[in-house]
Amino acid sequence: MLFHSTNGMARDVTFPAAIINGLAPDGGLYMPDRMPALPVALFRNIPEMSLREIGYVVCNTLLGELLSSSDIKHIVDDALDFPVPVRPLGSEQLYVMELFHGPTMSFKDAGARFMSRLLPALHGGRKTFNIILATSGDSGGALADSYKDNPDARVIVLYPRGELSRQQMAMFAGRKNVMSIEIGGTFDDCQALVKQALLDPAINRRMHLTSGNSINFARQFPSIIYFFHAYARALEAQPDSKKVRISVPCGNLGNLSAALMAKKMGLPVATFVGANNANDTFVEYLQTGGLRPRRALMTLARAMDVGNPSNLARIIDLYGGDIDRLRKEVIGVAYNDRDIVTTIREIYKAHGYLMGPQTATAYRALIDTIKPGETGVVMATGHPAKFPRATMEAIGKIPPPPRQLNDLNLSVTPSAKIPPTLPALTRVILR
Numbered sequence: 005m006l007f008h009s010t011n012g013m014a015r016d017v018t019f020p021a022a023i024i025n026g027l028a029p030d031g032g033l034y035m036p037d038r039m040p041a042l043p044v045a046l047f048r049n050i051p052e053m054s055l056r057e058i059g060y061v062v063c064n065t066l067l068g069e070l071l072s073s074s075d076i077k078h079i080v081d082d083a084l085d086f087p088v089p090v091r092p093l094g095s096e097q098l099y100v101m102e103l104f105h106g107p108t109m110s111f112k113d114a115g116a117r118f119m120s121r122l123l124p125a126l127h128g129g130r131k132t133f134n135i136i137l138a139t140s141g142d143s144g145g146a147l148a149d150s151y152k153d154n155p156d157a158r159v160i161v162l163y164p165r166g167e168l169s170r171q172q173m174a175m176f177a178g179r180k181n182v183m184s185i186e187i188g189g190t191f192d193d194c195q196a197l198v199k200q201a202l203l204d205p206a207i208n209r210r211m212h213l214t215s216g217n218s219i220n221f222a223r224q225f226p227s228i229i230y231f232f233h234a235y236a237r238a239l240e241a242q243p244d245s246k247k248v249r250i251s252v253p254c255g256n257l258g259n260l261s262a263a264l265m266a267k268k269m270g271l272p273v274a275t276f277v278g279a280n281n282a283n284d285t286f287v288e289y290l291q292t293g294g295l296r297p298r299r300a301l302m303t304l305a306r307a308m309d310v311g312n313p314s315n316l317a318r319i320i321d322l323y324g325g326d327i328d329r330l331r332k333e334v335i336g337v338a339y340n341d342r343d344i345v346t347t348i349r350e351i352y353k354a355h356g357y358l359m360g361p362q363t364a365t366a367y368r369a370l371i372d373t374i375k376p377g378e379t380g381v382v383m384a385t386g387h388p389a390k391f392p393r394a395t396m397e398a399i400g401k402i403p404p405p406p407r408q409l410n411d412l413n414l415s416v417t418p419s420a421k422i423p424p425t426l427p428a429l430t431r432v433i434l435r
């Protein structure tokens with residue numbers, strides 16, 4: 005499998021080369037030239053297959069030329085060592101797939117854990133990596149956790165001032181091999197700065213950087229497994245289901261782009277729903293065909309506060325720029341904070357089930373668009389306890405936090421605070 009850059013300059017790039025830095029030299033994202041199809045026979049058995057069994061097949065299809073099946077099995081078992089339950093919600097054919105039972109309680113755990121195990125496997129056992137990433141909250145903790153037992157790796161986390169909950173910060177700041185840098189700017193500023201650093205020859209001569217964001221294929225593709233799992237569980241629960249519709253809360257579009265790659269690999273899901281919050285760059289792109297990146301607004305669904313989503317480049321590349329074909333497969337809907345709070349409250353009242361704000365956005369988008377006879381699955385991307393403000397506004401109380409969040413030291417401080425400029429970043433990371 006070979007990769008090209010979405011900006012067109014880099015071609016015939018190998019898998020290991022595509023993930024060692026993560027961003028193509030022309031600033032584009034690496035994409036496989038062709039998404040390989042899963043064996044057709046798989047779809048007869050998929051309702052009986054477990055998450056990990058599905059993971060082996062997906063990874064064998066993508067990595068079989070590079071790694072032995074026993075290595076792949078080992079990586080999948082190790083990376084996906086937590087449950088991903090799919091629960092029915094109410095009496096209709098609606099399911100919630102809970103992707104937040106990993107160590108840092110967001111769907112980012114799978115991508116981070118895969119990436120931290122794949123890089124050394126594909127780079128001859130090399131252990132020293134300098135992982136740099138921008139986080140709106142969840143990626144920082146997921147990457148810090150997935151590298152926590154690796155004293156040779158360094159994780160550099162850039163986060164926007166004033167936008168993370170204390171729990172989210174405590175998941176990476178203060179860790180031994182993590183440098184946490186508070187940026188006087190938005191998540192998009194952090195993301196732009198990380199991209200500059202990844203492409204900067206002076207920094208990379210001194211310290212080779214690897215992207216820890218979903219711009220890195222190694223972190224983005226593992227979500228593909230989740231979409232086959234969602235389909236498998238939907239069919240297991242509703243064997244007569246003719247059509248499955250999956251709704252995804254979108255920020256940087258890493259997760260949704262993985263959904264569409266899964267479809268290219270043969271996933272028989274008819275419709276995907278991409279849910280935006282007030283930062284509706286993607287919904288607007290679907291409506292108008294125009295890409296108008298803008299300053300992100302701060303909302304209650306923080307993890308979706310992206311004004312210039314990186315992985316839109318992957319989606320455009322995957323469809324060869326044919327927006328009409330994309331529109332046949334993806335519907336976009338956007339909601340404001342009031343809609344999100346109302347949705348959390350209503351679901352809690354009706355079912356006693358508490359959703360995080362991102363999940364609630366996707367749930368609302370699902371019930372507003374689902375057609376009779378379809379089975380719907382919502383990607384529940386984050387544990388509600390990570391987003392206490394939304395919970396408080398919706399139901400007026402905060403349930404006791406789960407074990408993973410309870411033991412955190414909440415009084416951590418960042419390693420550095422800088423303005424969003426490359427010279428400032430260079431000074432602190434090369435110090």
Ligand SMILES: *Cc1c(COP(=O)(O)O)cnc(C)c1O
Nearest residue numbers: 142255256257258259307385386
């Ligand atoms: C990162 C994140 C999202 C958005 O996912 P993208 O792949 O960036 O679109 C949604 N919900 C939660 C909880 C997240 O952490």
